Amino acid sequence: MVFNxxxxxxxxxxxxxxxxxxxxxxxxxxxxxxxxxxPFAHGGVRAILWVTPLYAVMFRAFGLYxxxxxxxxxxDLVRIAKAVVAGALLTTVVAAMLQPVPPIPRSVLMVGxxxxxxxxxxxxxxxxxxxxxxxxxxxxxxxxxxxxxxAGEDGASLARELRRSPEWRLVGLLDDDVAKQGREIHGxxxxxxxGDLAQLAELHRVENxxxxxxxxxxxxxxxxxxxxxxxxxxxxxxxxxxxxxQGLPFLTRVRQIDLEDLLGxxxxxxxxxxxxxxxxxxxxxxxxxxxxxxxELCRQILRFNPAQLIAYxxxxxxxxxxxxxxxxxxAQIPVVPVVGDVKDSLLLDQVMQxxxxxxxxxxxxxxxxxxxxEINTWQAVRNNVLxxxxxxxxxxxxxxxxxxxxxxxxxxxxxxVMGASKRxxxxxxxxxxxxxxxxxxxxxxxxxxxxxxxSVIPKFQQQIAKGGPVTVTHPEITRFFMTIPEAAQLxxxxxxxxxxxxxxxxxxxxxxxxxxxxxxxxxxxGFRDDQIKIVYSGLRPGEKLYEELLADEETTxxxxxxxxxxxxxxxxxxxxxxELLPWLMQHRIPGDDEVRRELRKWVVEYAPAxxxxxxxxxxxxxxxG
Numbered sequence: 097m098v099f100n101x102x103x104x105x106x107x108x109x110x111x112x113x114x115x116x117x118x119x120x121x122x123x124x125x126x127x128x129x130x131x132x133x134x135p136f137a138h139g140g141v142r143a144i145l146w147v148t149p150l151y152a153v154m155f156r157a158f159g160l161y162x163x164x165x166x167x168x169x170x171x172d173l174v175r176i177a178k179a180v181v182a183g184a185l186l187t188t189v190v191a192a193m194l195q196p197v198p199p200i201p202r203s204v205l206m207v208g209x210x211x212x213x214x215x216x217x218x219x220x221x222x223x224x225x226x227x228x229x230x231x232x233x234x235x236x237x238x239x240x241x242x243x244x245x246x247a248g249e250d251g252a253s254l255a256r257e258l259r260r261s262p263e264w265r266l267v268g269l270l271d272d273d274v275a276k277q278g279r280e281i282h283g284x285x286x287x288x289x290x291g292d293l294a295q296l297a298e299l300h301r302v303e304n305x306x307x308x309x310x311x312x313x314x315x316x317x318x319x320x321x322x323x324x325x326x327x328x329x330x331x332x333x334x335x336x337x338x339x340x341x342q343g344l345p346f347l348t349r350v351r352q353i354d355l356e357d358l359l360g361x362x363x364x365x366x367x368x369x370x371x372x373x374x375x376x377x378x379x380x381x382x383x384x385x386x387x388x389x390x391x392e393l394c395r396q397i398l399r400f401n402p403a404q405l406i407a408y409x410x411x412x413x414x415x416x417x418x419x420x421x422x423x424x425x426x427a428q429i430p431v432v433p434v435v436g437d438v439k440d441s442l443l444l445d446q447v448m449q450x451x452x453x454x455x456x457x458x459x460x461x462x463x464x465x466x467x468x469x470e471i472n473t474w475q476a477v478r479n480n481v482l483x484x485x486x487x488x489x490x491x492x493x494x495x496x497x498x499x500x501x502x503x504x505x506x507x508x509x510x511x512x513v514m515g516a517s518k519r520x521x522x523x524x525x526x527x528x529x530x531x532x533x534x535x536x537x538x539x540x541x542x543x544x545x546x547x548x549x550x551s552v553i554p555k556f557q558q559q560i561a562k563g564g565p566v567t568v569t570h571p572e573i574t575r576f577f578m579t580i581p582e583a584a585q586l587x588x589x590x591x592x593x594x595x596x597x598x599x600x601x602x603x604x605x606x607x608x609x610x611x612x613x614x615x616x617x618x619x620x621x622g623f624r625d626d627q628i629k630i631v632y633s634g635l636r637p638g639e640k641l642y643e644e645l646l647a648d649e650e651t652t653x654x655x656x657x658x659x660x661x662x663x664x665x666x667x668x669x670x671x672x673x674x675e676l677l678p679w680l681m682q683h684r685i686p687g688d689d690e691v692r693r694e695l696r697k698w699v700v701e702y703a704p705a706x707x708x709x710x711x712x713x714x715x716x717x718x719x720x721g
Contacts, residue, residue, distance in 0.1 A: 105161040109152075112160065115215045116151045116183075120144055123208035127201050135198045143200055146190065151183040151212075158182070173217050180216070184209035239265040241300060243293070243329075245320055246308040247271035247279075247286045250334060254308045255282045267300045290320055294327040306350055307333040325619040370592040372400055374455065374498075381406035381453035381496075383438050383487055384460030386414025389502055392584040393457050394418060398426040406451050408434045410460070438483035441490065448494035455498040455591065456491050458484060461518065463504065466636040468514040473691040480517035482680040485524050485673070491535055492528065498536045500591045501525060503599070505543040509701050516695045516702040522599060523698070524676065526668040529597040538594035540587050541663070542602040544575050552610060556617050564628035566614045569635050574607040590660055601652060603659035672698075 124132045124140045132140060155161075158179035160172075184205065191200045239262055244251050247269045258266040259282060268287040271277065276286045287296055293305070305324050309316065317333075324331035332350045380397050384390040385407035391414075394407060405422075409415045415433050422431045432451065436443045438460045461480050462468055468476035484501060491499045503522055506515030525537040544552070552575070559566045583602065590600040611630060618628045635641070652661040679694060686694070696702050 108161055109155065111219065112155055112216055113148060113152050115212055115219075116148050117144055119211035119215055120147060120204070120208050122211055123204040124201075126207055127203045136201070139196055139198050139200065140204075143191075143196065147187055150186055150190065151179075154179045154183040154186070172220060176216050176220075177213060180209050180213045183212075239263050240304055241265050241267045241302045242304040242306060243267055243287075243297065243300075243302050244269045244284075244306050244308050245271075245290055245293070245324075246312075247273065247276045247281055248309070250310055251308040252281050254306060254334060255284050259283075264304075267302055268296075270296070290323065293323050293329070297327055297329050303330055305329045305331050307331060310334050322616065325616050328619065371588050374592045375400040375402050375588070377401070377403050378454040379404045379406065379451055381408060381448070381451070381456045383408045383456070383458045384502075385409045386411050386418050387459060388580055389583060389587075390457075390459035391418050391421075392580045393459060393587060394422065394431075395425075396581070396584045396588055397457075398422060398429055398431075401429065404451065405429060405431045406434060406447060406453055407431055408436060408438070408447065408460070410435065410437050438487050439478065441486050444487060444490035445493065448490050448496065452494065453491075453496055455500065456487065456496050457587065457591070458487050458499065458501045460487075461502070463514060465506070465512050465514050468517075469512055469636075470688060473513045473688045474685050476513050477517045477520070477691060477695070478680060480514070481520045481524060481676075484521040485528075485677070485680070488525060488528050488535075488537065492532055496535055498538065498591060498594065499525070500587065500594070501537070501539045502587065503539045503541045505541060507541065509703070510699065511703060513692065513695065516699045519699050519702070520676075520695070522665070523668045523672060526597060526665065527670065527672045530668075530670055533596070536594055536596035538591060538596070539599045540590045540602065541599060542578060542583050542586070544577050552613070556614055560618060560623065560628060564618075565631045566618060566628060567631055567633050568611050568614050569633055570641060571611050571632055573610045573635070573641050575610060577608055577613075578602065586657075586659060589657055593655055593657070593660070599663040599665055600655075601661045601663055603661070 120140065120143070124136065128136070131137065158175050160175055160179055187208075188205050191205065242258065242264045244254055244258070244266065248271075251269055251271070255266055255269065258264050266284050268285045269281060270288060270290050270293060271286050272289050272291075277288055279286050296302070297305070305327075307317070307320050307324070309320070312320075321331060321333070330352075332352055334350055375397055380402045382390050382393050382397070382405070385394055386409040390409070394405060397405060407415065407418055407422075409418070412435050415435055419431060419433050422429075434443070434447055436447075438444070438458075460483060462472070462476045488499055488501075501521065503518050504515065506512065507519035507522060508515075510516040510519055522539050525539060528535075529537045556566050586602045590598075590602075594600070614630050615625065618625065618630075651664050653664070654661055676698060692704060
C-alpha cells in the first residue's frame with residue numbers, strides 16, 4: 097500500500113511538471129497567435145529549463161501530493177492556487193533579475209500560471225468525477241447509491257427523505273413481500289427479495305444499505321444484518337421509534353449496524369413497578385462493583401433512585417473509574433466506595449452493620465476459565481466459594497432481606513474449575529437457605545455477555561485492529577451471548593421475583609458459533625476473508641465445545657417474565673457446609689490436581705474436559721473463543 101501511494105504521488109508530480117512545460121509553450125502560442133518568432137522561441141525554450149524546476153519546488157513546498165486525486169476537493173484547489181501563484185511570482189522576479197534576451201513577454205508571465213492552474217485543478221476534478229461516475233453510476237452531486245431494505249411505511253418514508261438528500265442516491269428497495277416486488281414507491285422500484293441483496297448490490301455497484309424494518313422481530317433483523325455483512329456492503333439500520341426520537345427525520349435516526357444486530361437479541365422489558373418497590377429508597381450493596389456486570393448493575397440500580405449504593409470492589413482502579421462515572425451521572429445519589437476482599441469477614445460485618453443494606457448483589461468472582469484452570473485453581477475456589485459464603489453469612493447476620501448471586505452457564509455439568517467453583521457456590525447458598533427464612537438467597541445464571549472483561553469480542557476487536565489473524569479455539573465451538581445491559585436488567589427482574597432458594601435462568605436465545613461470529617465481525621469492520629484470516633488454536637484447558645444452561649437432573653418452570661425461568665436443582669445435603677468449610681479454610685495451598693479431585697467429591701457432575709483433537713491447527717496462539 098505504501099509503495100502504491102508513492103507511485104501515485106510520483107505520477108501526479110510528473111503530470112504537474114509536464115503541465116508546466118505544456119502551459120508555458122501554450123502561453124507563447126497564445127501571445128504570438130501561433131508559433132513565436134525564432135529568437136522568442138529559443139528564449140522560451142531556454143526559460144523552461146529554470147521555470148520548470150522552480151515550479152516543481154513550489155509544488156513540493158505547498159504539499160500538493162499529500163492527498164489523493166480521487167478525493168480532490170476545495171482545500172486541494174487552494175493549495176494548487178497558492179503553489180501556482182508563488183511559482184508565478186518567483187518566475188517574474190527571476191526573469192527580472194536575469195533579463196534574458198529577448199525578454200519573456202509579460203503576457204506569458206500572466207497567462208501561463210492561469211493555464212497551469214486550470215490544467216492542474218481540472219485534471220484532478222475530472223479524475224475524481226470519472227471515478228465517482230464509475231463507482232456510483234453518476235456524478236458526485238448525485239450522491240452515493242444506496243439500497244433500502246424494507247418497503248413498508250418506514251421504508252417509504254425513508255425513500256421520500258432520500259429523494260431530497262444530496263448525500264445519497266436511492267437505487268431501489270428490497271422486500272420479501274411478493275406483492276410489492278416490481279412496484280414503485282415514490283418513483284423507486286422494489287427490485288426484488290432481500291435474499292437478492294448480494295447480486296443487486298454488485299449489479300448496481302451499491303456499497304451502502306439501510307435496513308428500514310424497525311418493527312421486525314429480532315430474528316428477522318439478525319438474518320438481514322447477516323446478509324448485509326456477508327454481502328460486503330456497509331449496512332445501516334433505522335431503529336425503532338422511541339420518545340427521544342419522536343418527530344426526528346428518518347435519516348437522523350439511521351445508525352451503523354453493530355454486533356448486537358448480528359446476534360438478533362430481542363429488546364428487554366422489565367416489570368418496572370416490582371423493581372422500583374425493591375430498590376427505590378433502599379440501601380443496596382453490590383460486590384464486584386467495578387467489574388463488567390457489577391458496574392452495569394450499579395448503573396441500572398442508580399436509575400431506580402436507591403437511598404444509598406454500597407460499591408464493594410477489590411480493585412482500587414476499577415472502583416475509581418466507577419465512582420468517577422457515578423458522580424457525573426448520578427450526583428444526587430450517595431455511592432459509598434468500599435475497597436475490600438469478599439473473603440474479609442471483619443470488613444463485611446463492619447460495612448453491613450454500618451449501612452444496613454436491604455439487598456446484596458454478589459457479582460464478585462474469578463471467571464477467566466483458562467487462567468483459573470492451572471496454577472490458580474485454589475484461588476478460584478476460595479474466591480468463588482468461600483467469598484460467596486462469607487458475604488452470604490454476613491448478610492444473614494445483619495438481616496439483609498435478599499442476596500442475589502451472579503452465576504454462569506459454566507456451572508452446568510462443569511468441565512473446568514471455574515464452572516465447578518460457581519456450582520459449589522450455588523450449593524453453598526442452597527444449604528444456607530435451609531438455615532434461614534429471614535434472608536432470601538437467589539442465584540441468576542447466564543452465559544457470555546458482549547464486551548465484558550476477558551470475553552471473546554474485545555479480543556477479536558484487538559486482533560482485527562492489528563491486521564489479524566483472528567484466533568478461534570475450535571471450528572465447532574458455540575456460546576450463548578447477551579448484552580451487558582440486558583443481563584443486568586434481567587438480574588434486577590429476577591431479584592424482584594425470588595422467594596428464596598431459586599436458581600433463575602436467563603433466556604440466552606440460540607447459541608452462536610464462534611467461528612461465524614469472528615467472520616461476521618471481520619466483515620463488519622470492512623475487511624474481506626482473505627485480508628484477515630481465522631486460525632484455530634485448539635480448545636484450552638477446561639474448555640468445552642458447547643455450553644449448557646440446565647443440568648441433566650434439573651427441570652425448569654416458567655415465571656411471569658418471558659425471559660426468565662426457574663431451575664429445580666438437585667437437593668443439597670444439610671450438612672454440606674459442615675464438611676465443606678474446613679476444607680476451604682485449611683492453612684495450606686493444595687495443588688491443582690488435589691483441588692480438582694476434591695471438587696469432584698462436592699460437585700458430582702463435574703467432569704474435567706477432554707480436549708478434542710483438531711485435524712489441522714493453523715496457530716498455537718490462543719483466544720477467548
